[in-house]
Amino acid sequence: MHTPATCTVRVRFDEQCGEPAVWSNGEFAECAKHAADLVALARATKRVFGYELGDTVEIRRYGRVYEGTVVKVGARGAVWADFEYGNGAKRTVRVDS
Secondary structure, eight states: OOOOSBOOOEEETTEEOOOBOSEEOSSOEEOHHHHTSTTOTTTOOSSBTTBOTTOEEEEEETTEEEEEEEEEEOTTSOEEEEEEOTTSOEEEEEEOO
16 A cells, blocks of 8 residues: 555546645545545545445345345445355355445
């Protein structure tokens, strides 16, 4: 991990903001404008976008519904959960919001 001195928020697919950072978690950084956004990392708490580690979520795969456990919440709200198929095969999948 590094501590960037400039904002890492993407303003376009191939371009980051680049303004001087006022907040950083060591991997991502935000300028004053982006740190004030409603979904900013600087304002995020343990419960990001409604999920936290250990939460139970519903996973729909191949026409069936499985119960999964949240194992990772990404910096921008992406959520991954572990679940088990009926035959015992275990998978980790990204959960759609």
